[in-house]
Amino acid sequence: MNELINYTLQLADNSLILGHRNSEWTGHGPILEQDIAISNIVLDLIGQARNFYQYAAVLINNSTNQQFNQSTTEDTLAYLRNENEFKNCLLVEQPNGDWAKTILRQFFFSAYQFYLYQHLQNSNDETIAAIAEKSLKEVTYHLRWSSEWIIRLGDGTEESNSRMQKAIDDLWMYTDEFFEASSYELFAANEGFGAGVSLLKKDWMKKVKDVFDEATLSVPAELKQQIKWFGKEGKHSEHLGYILTEMQFLQREYPNSIW
Amino acid sequence: MEEQNSISNDDGNNSPSGARGNEWPLWEIFIRSKNGLDHKHAGSLHAADAEMAIENARDVYTRRMEGVSIWAVESKYIHASNPDEASSLYDPANDKLYRHPTFYDLPDELRNM
Numbered sequence: 166m167n168e169l170i171n172y173t174l175q176l177a178d179n180s181l182i183l184g185h186r187n188s189e190w191t192g193h194g195p196i197l198e199q200d201i202a203i204s205n206i207v208l209d210l211i212g213q214a215r216n217f218y219q220y221a222a223v224l225i226n227n228s229t230n231q232q233f234n235q236s237t238t239e240d241t242l243a244y245l246r247n248e249n250e251f252k253n254c255l256l257v258e259q260p261n262g263d264w265a266k267t268i269l270r271q272f273f274f275s276a277y278q279f280y281l282y283q284h285l286q287n288s289n290d291e292t293i294a295a296i297a298e299k300s301l302k303e304v305t306y307h308l309r310w311s312s313e314w315i316i317r318l319g320d321g322t323e324e325s326n327s328r329m330q331k332a333i334d335d336l337w338m339y340t341d342e343f344f345e346a347s348s349y350e351l352f353a354a355n356e357g358f359g360a361g362v363s364l365l366k367k368d369w370m371k372k373v374k375d376v377f378d379e380a381t382l383s384v385p386a387e388l389k390q391q392i393k394w395f396g397k398e399g400k401h402s403e404h405l406g407y408i409l410t411e412m413q414f415l416q417r418e419y420p421n422s423i424w
Numbered sequence: 425m426e427e428q429n430s431i432s433n434d435d436g437n438n439s440p441s442g443a444r445g446n447e448w449p450l451w452e453i454f455i456r457s458k459n460g461l462d463h464k465h466a467g468s469l470h471a472a473d474a475e476m477a478i479e480n481a482r483d484v485y486t487r488r489m490e491g492v493s494i495w496a497v498e499s500k501y502i503h504a505s506n507p508d509e510a511s512s513l514y515d516p517a518n519d520k521l522y523r524h525p526t527f528y529d530l531p532d533e534l535r536n537m
Contacts, residue, residue, distance in 0.1 A: 196448070198469050198480040205483050310479060317472065 171349040175252035177217030183257035184210030209303040216296045218242045244416035249399040256339035258405045266332040272311035277343045278304045280368045284360035319380025337385045347397040451477040456493035
């Protein structure tokens with residue numbers, strides 16, 4: 166049961182944290198149309214997170230082995246958990262940087278999500294399967310939108326190409342975590358409610374290579390730097406703390422306040 | 425995408441040079457709200473090429489379920505009538521009521537007429 170809860174929370178956390186990161190662009194997008202585009206993606210991601218949090222809350226409240234306090238809700242999960250309880254991968258908490266870096270982060274994640282949710286559609290957990298199926302339409306568009314941008318920037322001007330390449334150098338090392346299974350992901354894959362993440366790597370890599378080829382960008386040969394943390398198990402980079410401080414401020418300072 | 429190369433090149437549109445986003449050409453967006461109806465002008469937006477215009481239109485004009493189909497036309501290809509000629513163009517129709525098909529009885533089943 167705990168594994169199912171953790172697995173669901175991880176899916177929620179990835180979407181929430183990336184959604185929050187992207188939301189930092191709202192009002193600051195490079196042009197109005199793209200400001201709206203990225204904000205639409207934010208709303209999709211937060212919507213996915215809500216679905217998974219709601220499900221996790223039901224599981225937690227029904228669970229006899231109470232790991233959390235009574236009457237958990239989607240809001241308590243988003244606003245009252247600490248950094249080490251969040252299970253998002255490190256990539257999604259990385260700072261926005263410039264437009265190239267934001268786009269690349271979205272592309273890496275959307276491509277991963279795309280193949281992951283294709284598997285989760287067939288999850289033997291009906292709720293996870295249903296959320297994955299619904300979200301896949303959104304993810305398909307995110308992947309298309311971010312791919313188009315990668316190609317434009319990579320195959321654009323000298324400056325846009327070098328910014329894109331720099332973003333790749335900055336973010337590439339975080340992509341391996343997608344395919345390294347945490348304990349609850351291994352359990353989930355064995356039980357049939359989750360996907361075997363290591364199996365997603367081949368499709369993901371092919372997609373990245375295809376888009377990079379068209380964008381005249383190159384995939385780094387090997388990792389420059391080994392990551393010491395593992396977000397999926399709650400070991401985060403320094404950035405998540407700042408995100409949570411801002412995101413959770415209101416509920417922490419004024420508990421139970423509502424709109 | 426074939427002919428357009430507008431991010432860096434001057435594509436000949438008349439938008440004032442200024443903010444960087446304005447170097448992208450302007451596009452007119454037409455949305456069909458449901459199958460069987462006409463595409464209607466929804467507004468305009470900036471985009472580097474046709475593909476991006478359609479994606480931007482999707483994000484700007486269909487986010488509240490407004491559409492099932494999008495047309496994008498670069499604004500410079502739209503030719504407009506001259507407002508100064510309005511009286512000679514349109515006023516002569518004012519007293520020609522017989523041109524309206526209002527004397528026919530339409531069956532109730534006929535919609536969108």
